[in-house]
Amino acid sequence: MLQEKYKELIDSAHSSGVAQLQVQEIENVLHIAGEAPSGIVKDQLWDIYNKIDPNYLAGDLVLDVNVATAVNVTKVRVTTDSSNLNIRKGPGTDQPIVGKAAHDEIITLVNKSNKQWWLVRTNDGEEGYSYAQYLQPVE
Amino acid sequence: MKLTKVFAVVPILAISLMVSCGPNDADIQAKVTETLKTVPGISAQVKEGVLTLSGNVSDAAAKTAAEAAVKEEKGIKSIVNNITITPSLSSVVAPIAMAADEALTKAVRDATKDYQGVTAVVKDGIISLKGTLSADKWKRLKMTLDGLGPKKVDASGISIAK
Secondary structure (H helix, E strand, C coil): CCCHHHHHHHHHHCCCCCEEEEEEECCCCEEEEECCCCHHHHHHHHHHHHHHHHCCCCCEEEEEEECCCCCCEEEEEEEECCCEEEEEEECCCCCCEEEEEEEEEEEEEEEECCCECCCCCHHHHEEEEHHHHEEEEEC | CHHHHHHHCCCCCCCHHHHHHHCCCHHHHHHHHHHHCCCCCEEEEEEEEEEHHHHCCCHHHHHHHHHHHHHHCCCEEEEEECCCCCCCCCCCCCCCCCCHEEEEEHHHHHHHCCCEEEEHHHCCEEEEEEEEEHHHHHHHHHHHHHHCCEEEEEEEEEEECC
């Protein structure tokens, strides 16, 4: 029973205030989804996941916990490894590049209506979509 | 002047109306309790026009909704919302949404673009991966893939570089 295996993770999600928490086992894969109140809570959940299933290789859990962004957060840091971050005309790597943001630069978050592709604006005023994985909200 | 008399009378009338016709605590409590019947587990107490809500619900939306449902009630001066939130498994309302293969394939292509040496195949909602990468990079990729709505992320072909 996967809910037993990942009990510590589920309990932690409950106690740390993850909103709209969903826990469902579908075809031998446990799905846990919800909205974490902070990035710290999300990191904690991934640490517990790593403890139960080292390096996340078992393939029996899909952990989809987003971080709720405060309304007043409008700045994001570019967290690429070292390269520039592409800013594209639309949400997708098939979209033309309309600008770039430098590694570690802080730019403006316009909206997050697309979960993977956030609409951003650089300090030069270029606006477009960047991959959310490389953007970290600045409190 | 007649008009000044009218102006003088209006405030007195207004005050006397407020005193005589304002609903008392018991009336407000009865009405609020009736309104809250649809929200199980919440109780209301009214004292000197201050409404205190207590009880337990499964999420923040229900807490806000309970307050919104009663705040227009006449005679309430302020609301103390003491409702606590305990998410419960039984509160699951919507099923986990799964992405269709076409949309998932595109999303996986976007997600894996910057991971050289990793290949991904999507079939029946299952993302199957092959390749070697560092533990940190794999964690970052897995976090992204889990957010795409897959049925499963099959990592049996992934090797973690030491």
